[in-house]
Amino acid sequence: MSKKEIKKMTIAIDAMGGDYAPEEIVEGAILSLEEKDFSIILVGEEKKINSLLSKQIFDEKRISVLNATQKIEQDESPAIVVRRKKQSSINICSKLVRDKVADGMISAGPTGAVMTSAILNIGRIKGVKRPALAAFIPTVKNPILLIDIGANVDCKPIYLLQFAIMGKILYKNMLVDVQPKVGLLSIGEESTKGNHLVQESYELISKSIKDFVGNIEGHQILDGKANVIVCDGFTGNVVIKSIEGTVEMLFNQLKDTFLTNTISKMGAYLLKPSLKSLKKKFDYREYGGLQLIGIDGICIKAHGRSKSKAIKNSIRVATKVINSEMILNLKSEIKKYFKETR
Amino acid sequence: MSKKEIKKMTIAIDAMGGDYAPEEIVEGAILSLEEKDFSIILVGEEKKINSLLSKQIFDEKRISVLNATQKIEQDESPAIVVRRKKQSSINICSKLVRDKVADGMISAGPTGAVMTSAILNIGRIKGVKRPALAAFIPTVKNPILLIDIGANVDCKPIYLLQFAIMGKILYKNMLVDVQPKVGLLSIGEESTKGNHLVQESYELISKSIKDFVGNIEGHQILDGKANVIVCDGFTGNVVIKSIEGTVEMLFNQLKDTFLTNTISKMGAYLLKPSLKSLKKKFDYREYGGLQLIGIDGICIKAHGRSKSKAIKNSIRVATKVINSEMILNLKSEIKKYFKETR
Numbered sequence: 001m002s003k004k005e006i007k008k009m010t011i012a013i014d015a016m017g018g019d020y021a022p023e024e025i026v027e028g029a030i031l032s033l034e035e036k037d038f039s040i041i042l043v044g045e046e047k048k049i050n051s052l053l054s055k056q057i058f059d060e061k062r063i064s065v066l067n068a069t070q071k072i073e074q075d076e077s078p079a080i081v082v083r084r085k086k087q088s089s090i091n092i093c094s095k096l097v098r099d100k101v102a103d104g105m106i107s108a109g110p111t112g113a114v115m116t117s118a119i120l121n122i123g124r125i126k127g128v129k130r131p132a133l134a135a136f137i138p139t140v141k142n143p144i145l146l147i148d149i150g151a152n153v154d155c156k157p158i159y160l161l162q163f164a165i166m167g168k169i170l171y172k173n174m175l176v177d178v179q180p181k182v183g184l185l186s187i188g189e190e191s192t193k194g195n196h197l198v199q200e201s202y203e204l205i206s207k208s209i210k211d212f213v214g215n216i217e218g219h220q221i222l223d224g225k226a227n228v229i230v231c232d233g234f235t236g237n238v239v240i241k242s243i244e245g246t247v248e249m250l251f252n253q254l255k256d257t258f259l260t261n262t263i264s265k266m267g268a269y270l271l272k273p274s275l276k277s278l279k280k281k282f283d284y285r286e287y288g289g290l291q292l293i294g295i296d297g298i299c300i301k302a303h304g305r306s307k308s309k310a311i312k313n314s315i316r317v318a319t320k321v322i323n324s325e326m327i328l329n330l331k332s333e334i335k336k337y338f339k340e341t342r
Numbered sequence: 343m344s345k346k347e348i349k350k351m352t353i354a355i356d357a358m359g360g361d362y363a364p365e366e367i368v369e370g371a372i373l374s375l376e377e378k379d380f381s382i383i384l385v386g387e388e389k390k391i392n393s394l395l396s397k398q399i400f401d402e403k404r405i406s407v408l409n410a411t412q413k414i415e416q417d418e419s420p421a422i423v424v425r426r427k428k429q430s431s432i433n434i435c436s437k438l439v440r441d442k443v444a445d446g447m448i449s450a451g452p453t454g455a456v457m458t459s460a461i462l463n464i465g466r467i468k469g470v471k472r473p474a475l476a477a478f479i480p481t482v483k484n485p486i487l488l489i490d491i492g493a494n495v496d497c498k499p500i501y502l503l504q505f506a507i508m509g510k511i512l513y514k515n516m517l518v519d520v521q522p523k524v525g526l527l528s529i530g531e532e533s534t535k536g537n538h539l540v541q542e543s544y545e546l547i548s549k550s551i552k553d554f555v556g557n558i559e560g561h562q563i564l565d566g567k568a569n570v571i572v573c574d575g576f577t578g579n580v581v582i583k584s585i586e587g588t589v590e591m592l593f594n595q596l597k598d599t600f601l602t603n604t605i606s607k608m609g610a611y612l613l614k615p616s617l618k619s620l621k622k623k624f625d626y627r628e629y630g631g632l633q634l635i636g637i638d639g640i641c642i643k644a645h646g647r648s649k650s651k652a653i654k655n656s657i658r659v660a661t662k663v664i665n666s667e668m669i670l671n672l673k674s675e676i677k678k679y680f681k682e683t684r
Binding site for chain 1 (some may be wrong): 481482492495496527528529536537538540559560561562563564565573574575576577579580581582583584585586587588589590591592595596599600602603605606608609610611612613615616617619620623624
């Protein structure tokens with residue numbers, strides 16, 4: 001890719017989504033400018049955003065602001081947001097991607113609204129049955145990609161096969177040095193273990209996917225036997241939140257343990273730097289959010305509690321995925337597989 | 343209950359099940375004798391067991407040995423174990439419960455074989471659609487009971503309602519001071535969140551169960567909002583193993599962190615007692631195993647990696663549940679509910 005083409009990259013950011021919008025979103029956008037070769041469109045309440053921008057020093061050519069006249073609430077149904085609030089920041093972002101004004105979008109707004117807006121406005125890649133939400137789970141070694149984690153709560157085996165295909169491509173585009181192994185989340189190692197969906201999916205995936213390593217049990221998720229782990233969106237959502245909840249609970253417990261007495265306080269003081277680096281290893285914010293995959297454009301759903309650092313990471317991930325030409329890869333792989341298997 | 347009646351309590355223990363059988367099982371049985379008022383039948387290879395017993399000093403009137411001539415393998419299908427190996431230790435244990443020779447059984451053998459043997463030989467409680475496997479998950483406060491964690495991978499809403507009823511009774515019989523709140527594992531707080539099964543189960547459970555607190559998300563499992571959390575056996579199995587895997591991984595990581603340098607080693611030395619007590623809090627072995635609930639007898643599936651301490655705890659739990667008259671409570675509750683709801 002020539003330097004000129006790279007310079008054209010534009011990312012649409014929903015400045016109104018998430019618990020700390022618009023302040024932390026705007027701050028994150030400015031922080032991200034350290035990395036070169038893209039520009040940003042901040043979508044939201046123009047006046048508020050401009051007032052926040054006016055307090056900062058940055059390359060003004062690289063951030064533009066687009067007004068959104070409607071505001072969405074956390075508890076509104078995704079369908080209502082998308083159909084009735086056409087001028088909300090999420091909808092404007094997804095239309096910017098649809099119209100090729102932006103190469104990708106980022107929103108920390110409600111997951112359902114972001115997904116519905118992106119699917120309806122940007123549309124699916126031809127041949128993709130169901131777009132999926134994919135999450136990178138940090139581990140000590142390579143991260144694990146769990147797909148789906150909530151876009152599709154009731155699935156068919158063919159969906160899970162497509163999640164496997166899409167997850168593999170996403171993984172390869174994010175971690176170019178790894179040839180990702182694919183696993184199927186289940187309750188035992190044998191192909192006959194699991195519910196009906198998983199048993200049928202096992203057969204389909206094992207026939208179609210190279211580097212399929214079979215079933216992965218709950219306690220094996222983080223051990224790296226598989227890089228991409230496929231499941232229905234209900235199980236994936238419960239599992240990823242269970243892992244996050246367990247990590248958070250244990251770190252809180254550690255803190256309490258350290259404050260037990262003077263000796264433990266001294267011990268904790270000595271361990272502080274090592275513990276800090278351990279905690280950072282498991283910080284979901286390092287991975288910039290969830291990727292909605294299977295639509296004809298880049299859409300990243302940042303965590304609702306994203307602060308500026310998480311937004312900056314989301315932008316970094318977006319530029320990486322855009323540069324990797326993942327959408328082109330997805331299109332050709334989906335086309336190839338669904339010529340072969342049907 | 344009079345002293346005389348309590349003295350009659352007998353527990354059948356599968357001496358051949360688990361990774362450390364029969365040595366650790368026999369050792370655990372002997373250790374458990376510290377607590378009074380029950381006797382034990384060890385079922386398995388008579389010669390081996392007697393030779394292990396002969397090396398120890400204990401009250402010989404309280405442990406008897408029953409020979410089992412068949413041995414089962416880890417990878418044999420549960421159906422084969424139950425139908426073809428009638429003289430295996432698991433089958434003899436469940437028949438001892440069926441014939442009221444024993445008041446309860448404990449096995450660390452393969453989960454599928456233990457379940458199938460207990461369900462077929464002991465039988466279901468009248469009105470119970472599907473017996474379930476329930477697990478206590480340790481937390482800093484009260485443990486959480488997750489039900490089902492693998493007996494039923496494809497469920498109907500009525501099964502989940504029954505899991506809620508049975509889970510509540512089990513919880514009350516184990517932790518008499520707590521009035522257990524029941525939650526439904528899902529992917530959002532609203533009743534409309536979740537897959538088809540969970541959405542339909544929500545309606546059914548909210549109509550029938552007092553102390554139903556609604557949906558519980560993955561990250562809320564350990565926070566104690568609900569004491570009993572209901573789910574299908576596939577999700578439950580994946581979730582409980584994910585939590586166990588995450589705890590194990592983090593403690594391993596902590597250990598590595600502590601060994602980074604001399605200063606961190608010193609810190610770890612000072613923290614050792616506090617960390618040890620923290621680790622103990624999350625040790626599944628403290629809870630003695632899984633309970634198979636809904637059958638007409640007490641059956642505890644100890645962890646396959648159980649050592650003597652875990653077996654001793656399983657025996658303690660078994661005596662507690664037997665004393666609590668849980669089976670009688672279950673029978674009357676199931677009868678009451680299924681008169682009321684149909």
